[in-house]
Amino acid sequence: MTTRAASWQPLSPGERSVAIEVLVHGPLSRTDLTRRLDLSAGSLTRLTKPLIESGLLVEVPDGGSPAEVRQGRPSQPLDVVAESRTFLGFKVTEDMVYGVVTTLRSEIVARLDRPLTTHDPAQVADLLGEMTGEITARFRTLTGIGIGVGGLVQDRAVVGESPFLQWSDVPLAQLVEERTGLPVVVENDVAALVEAETWFGAGRGLDRFVVLTIGAGIGYGLVLGGKRVPYAEEDRGFGRHWILNPNGPITPAGQRGSAVSLLTIPSIRYQIRAATGLDLTYEEILARAAAGEPMPARVIDEAARALGTLVAQIANFVLPQKILLAGEGVGLIDVAGKTVDDTLRAHRHPLAAPLDVETKVSDFHDWARGAAVLAIQVLVLGVAEV
Amino acid sequence: MTTRAASWQPLSPGERSVAIEVLVHGPLSRTDLTRRLDLSAGSLTRLTKPLIESGLLVEVPDGGSPAEVRQGRPSQPLDVVAESRTFLGFKVTEDMVYGVVTTLRSEIVARLDRPLTTHDPAQVADLLGEMTGEITARFRTLTGIGIGVGGLVQDRAVVGESPFLQWSDVPLAQLVEERTGLPVVVENDVAALVEAETWFGAGRGLDRFVVLTIGAGIGYGLVLGGKRVPYAEEDRGFGRHWILNPNGPITPAGQRGSAVSLLTIPSIRYQIRAATGLDLTYEEILARAAAGEPMPARVIDEAARALGTLVAQIANFVLPQKILLAGEGVGLIDVAGKTVDDTLRAHRHPLAAPLDVETKVSDFHDWARGAAVLAIQVLVLGVAEV
């Protein structure tokens, strides 16, 4: 590997936990950290000193609400220098590569998209290399690259199987590393999004957290104890066998009445096409459903009930503290949110803990950002954990 | 509290982890323990020495297969003295109290049942006190008492709400402690069974583990990271809103087609009664279904499909390493196991990791044993953790 010295590896376990806590949970004073990490004040002074000397952390002016007047010596928040390093995340789709540049805190500072005209691995790697070159010219602090791909990814490096790219066993990480000289992490796109939301997004600091994505397919991510649980079928057709309505529609993909048949964008478009002959976009279908056009309204209503049922099942069995609904296919909530809610409530125990559902209609740059987070994790944790 | 000195509390964290590992995972040599606990050999000598001196652990003759010849110095397994202490577990039902006496390893060494003729809290406590008296006479090493009750239990001490006993806010632990002078833990019966299976049963050593019980009602227990996840609705009608078949039967309990309506013993008996007018026992229904009698066969078949669906949903969303089906109502698997299996397979991804399903038709003594495990945990962990 041609990886630069790009790791917090020399940190002791204690130091790293401090660094991660500050990275993920914003500026924190040493006293805050004693509570969060359950360490003594003395230990915190010891742990933070080398981190500050190395420049990884800095003392920042107290940004707390200036109105609130507190007695005693003011606390001295510590923060990472988010701009000290930048990361590049790619989301590779069938015909486009979406790229984002982020800070150490996963804030997007630039975007860069390119059409993908070939699926030849070497040429795709060339394109990614070119795009990286452009970024390096603008951002000298580029530290690592993350790539999100739909399909099965092994060891965070090799695309084992990707139907839409027609790849199998392509060592994408190595190909891009050779062209850029930067450390590269490749991961399944859903897994990347889940990691990103767990570290910096909706699932930050949670113990049990679920991400459900709806788009061209269904994606599912389970986070327990702050770590993503890997699964054997790993995005090779999630939700095809989740039967939500045995009387549901039959579509080319998935079992009859499955989550895939009821909820994914291609299936919804297929249902409309089959019923009306019109080839409408997802947005058009939503608009017509909102306007009360019977056929679209019926399909969207059925989808909304399926989504409510699905979320209820997850809530009932996983007992997550939060569920994030993401992807382009959650737009139906804007139109049929009430149906989703009602169905969800009907399938849950009245005494069950209220469920925190967050909706985020993500675009491709959000997926790319997820991939960038993986590069951040590798820097922070040292090794690409699986 | 009138608790005797009954705790491993003075143990250091390292010592306790050694003690628990040996308690739960049978005799282990010091070298085994180095691997399991990731400690050095030196540390193990240090940690085990006081445990042996205090009598908590003993060196036992190597029970390993004597045929297998190994080189080098033979290992010296350590074990707890399972018989050094005994524990008493009660399962309180509407008309009976079932009691078991167990060793430190949760092996049942005696049983004691009594009819429950009153629901008056003081008199129930009197009965439990009497039964404890009998046991103390035979087992001088009695160390603690665990009580399992259907319903909502707070702080492992107070029965907050128990419909079938018509109790609310009964400080049962205190009542029994006053009469016995022994430490008492009270817990929801399902929670107790789950803890027992997690420590000493099917879920031993697993990270993600689910217990599903079927009997008079549905019980669900989720174990993540070796710890049971508490839930808000806590056995106040689990499964009433898990709709498994929207076209399913309507019964007095639960929503139409819910797990309760399809699977619990009262609901199955109700369906048969409503259809045929016969008031058959669950066993009779199973026998007639096995014999091919149409109506029972149809009901059991529908239940089997519901169970397969339910297990598949749990497997799909929780990704457990193992699912334990327990309770008296899992007997239908003997009759319609193939239907359960087929339905389960149909609702799972072909590439998903194979699921380990264990079935255990438990009786009331198994529930009582679960309660006894809680008393063991209190001794071992020092405090009743929630």
Added chain:
DNA sequence: CGTGTTACTTCCATGGTGAAAGAAAGAGAC
């Protein structure tokens, strides 16, 4: 009876830890 192998013990340097005491930096009272 030595040799090799594995299990366990003894001993010691190390390093992370918390407790206690002290220093720093503000607010508030007079």
Added chain:
DNA sequence: GTCTCTTTCTTTCACCATGGAAGTAACACG
């Protein structure tokens, strides 16, 4: 201004769990 109070952070130090190295024990094998 300045004295006190409060809270945050630092310094110092004793402690102790840990692992590593070297040594001992107990067996099989030739």
